[in-house]
Amino acid sequence: xxxxxxxxxWLAVVLLFxxxxxxxxxxxxxxxxxxxxxxxxxxxxxxRSNPVKNLTFEELRKIFMGERSRxxxxxxxxxxxxxPGHPEREVMLRDVYRMTEKDYLDHFLKGTYTGDIPVSPKTxxxxxxxxxxxxxxxxxxxxxxxxxxxxxxxxxxxxxxxxDDLEYKLQIGGLGK
Amino acid sequence: xxxxxxxxxxxxxxxxxxxxxxxSRLFDEHRSAWLLLIVFGVEVGLGILAMRDLLAxxxxxxxxxxxxVRGLRSIGELQYEAQEARRTTLYALTTNDGNLQVEYADxxxxxxxxxxxxxxxxxxxxxxxxxxxxxxxxxxDWDAYLKARDDVLGLILEGSIKEAVRVDLTLGVALFDxxxxxxxxxxxxxxxxxxxxxxxxxxxxxxxVLKLICGFGFALLFASAAIWAIQRxxxxxxxxxxxLQMDFxxxxxxxxxxxxxxxxxxxxxxxxxxxxxxxxxxxxxxIIVDQAAQLSGLVDQVLxxxxxxxxxxxxxxxxxxxxxxxxxxxxxxxxxxxxxxxxEQRIQQGLPQVVGDLQAISKCLQNLIENxxxxxxxxxxxxxxxxxxxSATDKKEVQISIQDRGFGISSSDLSRIFEPFFRSPxxxxxxxxxxxxxxxxxxxxxxxxxxxxxxxxxxxxxxTFTLHLPVAEGDAQPDTVRSAAGPxxxxx
Numbered sequence: 001x002x003x004x005x006x007x008x009x010w011l012a013v014v015l016l017f018x019x020x021x022x023x024x025x026x027x028x029x030x031x032x033x034x035x036x037x038x039x040x041x042x043x044x045x046x047x048r049s050n051p052v053k054n055l056t057f058e059e060l061r062k063i064f065m066g067e068r069s070r071x072x073x074x075x076x077x078x079x080x081x082x083x084p085g086h087p088e089r090e091v092m093l094r095d096v097y098r099m100t101e102k103d104y105l106d107h108f109l110k111g112t113y114t115g116d117i118p119v120s121p122k123t124x125x126x127x128x129x130x131x132x133x134x135x136x137x138x139x140x141x142x143x144x145x146x147x148x149x150x151x152x153x154x155x156x157x158x159x160x161x162x163x164d165d166l167e168y169k170l171q172i173g174g175l176g177k
Numbered sequence: 178x179x180x181x182x183x184x185x186x187x188x189x190x191x192x193x194x195x196x197x198x199x200x201s202r203l204f205d206e207h208r209s210a211w212l213l214l215i216v217f218g219v220e221v222g223l224g225i226l227a228m229r230d231l232l233a234x235x236x237x238x239x240x241x242x243x244x245x246v247r248g249l250r251s252i253g254e255l256q257y258e259a260q261e262a263r264r265t266t267l268y269a270l271t272t273n274d275g276n277l278q279v280e281y282a283d284x285x286x287x288x289x290x291x292x293x294x295x296x297x298x299x300x301x302x303x304x305x306x307x308x309x310x311x312x313x314x315x316x317x318d319w320d321a322y323l324k325a326r327d328d329v330l331g332l333i334l335e336g337s338i339k340e341a342v343r344v345d346l347t348l349g350v351a352l353f354d355x356x357x358x359x360x361x362x363x364x365x366x367x368x369x370x371x372x373x374x375x376x377x378x379x380x381x382x383x384x385x386v387l388k389l390i391c392g393f394g395f396a397l398l399f400a401s402a403a404i405w406a407i408q409r410x411x412x413x414x415x416x417x418x419x420x421l422q423m424d425f426x427x428x429x430x431x432x433x434x435x436x437x438x439x440x441x442x443x444x445x446x447x448x449x450x451x452x453x454x455x456x457x458x459x460x461x462x463x464i465i466v467d468q469a470a471q472l473s474g475l476v477d478q479v480l481x482x483x484x485x486x487x488x489x490x491x492x493x494x495x496x497x498x499x500x501x502x503x504x505x506x507x508x509x510x511x512x513x514x515x516x517x518x519x520x521e522q523r524i525q526q527g528l529p530q531v532v533g534d535l536q537a538i539s540k541c542l543q544n545l546i547e548n549x550x551x552x553x554x555x556x557x558x559x560x561x562x563x564x565x566x567x568s569a570t571d572k573k574e575v576q577i578s579i580q581d582r583g584f585g586i587s588s589s590d591l592s593r594i595f596e597p598f599f600r601s602p603x604x605x606x607x608x609x610x611x612x613x614x615x616x617x618x619x620x621x622x623x624x625x626x627x628x629x630x631x632x633x634x635x636x637x638x639x640x641t642f643t644l645h646l647p648v649a650e651g652d653a654q655p656d657t658v659r660s661a662a663g664p665x666x667x668x669x
Contacts, residue, residue: 122275136282137334
């Protein structure tokens with residue numbers, strides 16, 4: 001019992017020091033420093049002119065679902081997705097949309113038809129094109145493997161976590177939520 | 178002493194004298210050719226300079242053209258890439274495919290990078306304020322356009338096509354027009370600079386051509402004037418020579434006529450029987466023999482002169498000075514005796530041997546003695562002295578002098594007495610016979626053996642002619658000096 005209590009205290013201390021302090025979470029341009037980051041992690045990226053630095057997972061989901069149309073700076077939100085077949089897309093469908101491919105298509109078909117969703121996501125053929133799209137379009141948001149990110153785009157914190165944090169949720173290969 | 182001393186001396190060594198004489202003769206004979214050669218050299222030099230000027234001008238023109246072409250090509254490329262940046266941006270408007278739009282955006286950015294680098298390069302290379310100003314304006318306008326272009330691209334990618342078109346029409350077109358105008362202005366700058374350079378180069382080229390023409394003209398004028406002067410001088414010389422030769426012929430004819438007349442008279446006397454007695458016959462015969470001998474001497478002198486004109490070469494050997502003097506006095510004994518002259522000799526003892534040919538140097542001395550006799554109508558005494566002179570460091574010599582107290586030579590004639598056929602007007606007026614060849618022959622002979630002849634004279638006082646004869650190798654110290662036996666001058 002003593003052993004279990006000591007273990008719990010140690011765990012609590014570790015969590016307390018490891019978590020970033022609430023309210024001081026900031027996004028950084030690109031990934032200047034990675035600490036043993038596995039390449040399978042997906043980073044959420046926006047245009048460098050976009051003022052948003054942090055999103056909650058729910059905000060992220062709403063944006064990708066087409067439920068949010070404008071950024072705080074007034075630019076239209078443009079969601080970018082990779083073509084079907086890319087593992088990154090599958091992770092997004094599974095972890096963010098929580099939909100199958102068919103459900104995803106139906107969702108946007110229905111949404112654009114009814115007018116609930118102003119613009120359906122842009123489908124791009126590769127991570128390189130996607131990165132360039134986000135670089136060129138001020139309102140664009142997309143995702144890339146953390147290893148594909150460079151200084152031309154900005155990585156957004158999700159729930160205050162950057163891709164190299166242990167608590168970061170979006171990972172390829174089912175390690176996420 | 179108020180003796181007018183104007184020595185005519187030739188102190189240069191014999192070898193140098195010969196070389197100088199040879200070069201002088203060579204130059205004299207081919208003076209026009211040498212001049213033309215010099216003029217040709219000058220012309221070639223001028224031509225080379227002018228060619229260098231023209232080649233430098235050509236290089237400059239080439240460099241200006243190349244610089245202009247490079248500059249214009251760079252500006253052309255900048256114009257094309259600027260258009261490309263704009264064109265590819267507008268291509269993005271033509272499709273909804275995000276992939277294609279990104280590709281067009283990529284191309285546009287590639288083109289704009291090229292333009293930006295080109296502008297930076299132009300600014301770095303700009304040399305004059307106008308260029309810098311134009312470059313800065315272009316850079317500023319290009320940045321402004323790129324901002325507008327980025328907005329348009331962003332709007333296109335976001336799907337706001339109408340907004341993109343509006344922004345492009347209101348902002349992009351105007352800004353791009355300014356960029357285009359800036360590029361045109363830079364192009365004009367290149368043109369202006371090339372034109373200015375060409376004007377400068379043309380003027381420089383004209384100057385070169387003018388210089389060349391002036392140079393050639395001057396050289397030709399100079400050559401013509403010089404050739405004219407040479408020809409005129411040569412003609413004068415020829416006229417003078419012809420006159421001298423005529424004088425010579427007259428003089429020789431006169432000299433010939435006298436003995437011939439005497440021979441003729443004596444012969445007629447013999448033929449007509451005016452001389453019957455033995456004494457008369459001997460007298461007439463002596464006249465014939467003497468006059469014939471005089472004739473022979475005259476002919477010998479003319480022949481000797483002719484021989485000295487063609488670079489005489491004598492077999493040189495060491496000679497005793499006493500040997501030379503004895504030979505000359507022996508040959509002149511009859512003349513001296515008949516004329517009633519005495520020779521006062523002052524010969525330094527122990528003189529070294531000299532180099533020369535006995536007969537030739539003796540002949541020189543004889544000519545000098547004969548002149549002394551001929552031109553000393555009152556004083557019947559001639560001085561003959563010989564001394565060693567080692568004052569010159571490079572060459573030691575023995576000087577044999579003949580001194581008379583005769584007419585002397587006026588300063589105006591002094592410089593001409595060694596010219597062939599020259600006879601002083603005073604001498605001619607005094608009806609002293611001669612050919613005007615004696616001194617010329619003496620000078621030629623003594624120079625041919627490596628010596629020289631000098632004269633010190635004063636009109637009405639007398640003359641001293643000195644033969645300077647080189648001392649034989651290995652015998653440069655006179656005995657008296659070697660033995661330190663005192664001054665050693667002897668008077669005979």
